[in-house]
Amino acid sequence: MAQKFQSTFFGGLDVDFEHDAQVGAMTNFAIGGRADVLVTPRSTDALSLLMRRCHNSGTPIHILGKGQNLLVDDIGVEGVVVKLEAPCFKSHTYKRIDQCDTMHAMAGADLATVLMDSARHGLEGLTSMAGIPATIGGAIRMNAGGKYGEISDRLQTVTCLTSNGDLVTYNAKELEFDYRKSSIPAPVVLSATFELEESDPVEVRKRVKEIFKWKKTRQPLAESSAGCAFKNPLNDSGERVSAGLLIDQSGLKGFTVGGASVSEHHANFIVTSPSATARHVIELMEEIQDRVLDATGIQLHNEVVVWSRDEAVSR
Ligand SMILES: Cc1cc2nc3c(=O)[nH]c(=O)nc-3n(C[C@H](O)[C@H](O)[C@H](O)COP(=O)(O)OP(=O)(O)OC[C@H]3O[C@@H](n4cnc5c(N)ncnc54)[C@H](O)[C@@H]3O)c2cc1C
Structure with a gap:
């Protein structure tokens, strides 16, 4: 349920803010849901004061960079999302x-x-x-x-x-x-x-x-993705092995859930078509983890950061 912020929450703060903001569209995947409020501070002092108010009121705060390693769940994200796009930042x-x-x-x-x-x-x-x-x-x-x-x-x-x-x-x-x-x-x-x-x-x-x-x-640089979906895991000898290779060896190149697919170009990239939802990406990532574990005995861990109102989904 989206939280509505009282306008007094932002009183005296040198910020722009937008309720129920479509932050999923601001990521490179360009899918997913909304944030309760998107705040663009105009100065470091304003950001500092905003942090204090969020801290004192127990409001979650998330920082959005360029959205290149981020997936926002379809049900959106709770609290304040901050974008540092004023010239001073x-x-x-x-x-x-x-x-x-x-x-x-x-x-x-x-x-x-x-x-x-x-x-x-x-x-x-x-x-x-x-x-x-x-x-x-x-x-x-x-x-x-x-x-x-x-x-x-x-x-x-x-x-x-x-x-x-x-x-x-x-x-x-x-x-x-x-x-x-x-x-x-x-x-x-x-x-x-x-x-x-x-x-x-x-x-x-x-x-x-x-x-x-x-x-x-x-790498499929021109497609909608968040770069590598998983971190390269450590093997029994403590060496990093390529997650892409493990996914490829598990026969998953091209594997698709809805509008999300394992890239044919680089198996550790999940790429999306216009019909994709964030849940397609999340389900595909879970399926890849299960199948790679079955095929190789190695557990993959997310590199992509996932924001969700559902704590069980956030990574
Ligand atoms: C085509 C493609 C290729 C890529 N290739 C690589 C690669 O070769 N190597 C690599 O490492 N990554 C790669 N990535 C992933 C991505 O570029 C990096 O993870 C990058 O660091 C994400 O930066 P961002 O500003 O977009 O952060 P976001 O995706 O916006 O955020 C990522 C995380 O950083 C946090 N964050 C952002 N800004 C701040 C801040 N100011 N203060 C505190 N926390 C903050 C966010 O809250 C979030 O948890 C690739 C991505 C794509 C789409």
């Missing part, structure tokens, strides 16, 4: 400190835009992120990466907001970044600094193109 700047090139980026900044701009400035450090669709905040939360590296490789500091709305800055060395996860204790990543290196702009751009080309030949 999208900027990035460069500084040279102690002969070291650093970049400060706000969490709502588009990773590809930041990457291409740093390449134009002849600054190397984020090229491994080529072809990964994300905001800076979403990429840090997920420790996005792949064959060429992870976003945490060049991370210096991460500034966050606690659930009570307080600002806290962590040195990246204090945090743990592992395969597609971070130990950041605060719910909101607000900004980050990265250490970059001066290089030849032509060479940096060439490397970005090479990595993007590599990704394009292996």
Whole structure:
């Protein structure tokens, strides 16, 4: 049941808000339901105050990045969804400190835009992120990466907001970044600094193109998906094995539930047709987990984040 917020909840807050907002449509899957309210703060202070009000009233709060690793259930998501799209959350700047090139980026900044701009400035450090669709905040939360590296490789500091709305800055060395996860204790990543290196702009751009080309030949980048559906699991020897290979070996390429299918191009991508619902994707993922477990004895775990009013479905 959608919760209606009293307009006093947002009184004195410098935010835009929309009740019963179609947030599923804002993900790359472009399917799924609504949030009780979508809030777009216009400043860090407004976001901080919003966090405090949500904390004090026990209202769940979710941060929406670029929606590239996210599935919103058809029954929607409870509470406040925050989108960091005001200009103050999208900027990035460069500084040279102690002969070291650093970049400060706000969490709502588009990773590809930041990457291409740093390449134009002849600054190397984020090229491994080529072809990964994300905001800076979403990429840090997920420790996005792949064959060429992870976003945490060049991370210096991460500034966050606690659930009570307080600002806290962590040195990246204090945090743990592992395969597609971070130990950041605060719910909101607000900004980050990265250490970059001066290089030849032509060479940096060439490397970005090479990595993007590599990704394009292996993944269905143009289709509706959330990237890899499952994390690559650990085998008995503690080595990561390809979830895509396990799904393929279980005979599931092309396997379909409603409008959701296992990609023929890359078996760890679930791609959707216009008739798909979020439940088709969820049922397909459960079916893949069961069949891979039966065929290989290995349990797959979600990489895709699922938001749902049903706690048993949220991941
Ligand atoms: C075609 C395609 C290819 C992809 N390839 C890769 C790949 O090679 N490697 C890889 O790692 N991923 C890949 N992905 C997945 C996706 O790009 C990453 O997970 C990315 O980090 C998601 O960022 P986002 O901003 O879209 O986050 P969202 O999908 O919006 O959110 C993901 C999670 O991060 C949280 N979050 C977002 N912003 C913040 C914030 N500011 N503070 C706190 N929490 C936040 C959300 O609440 C949610 O839990 C791919 C996806 C697609 C569609």
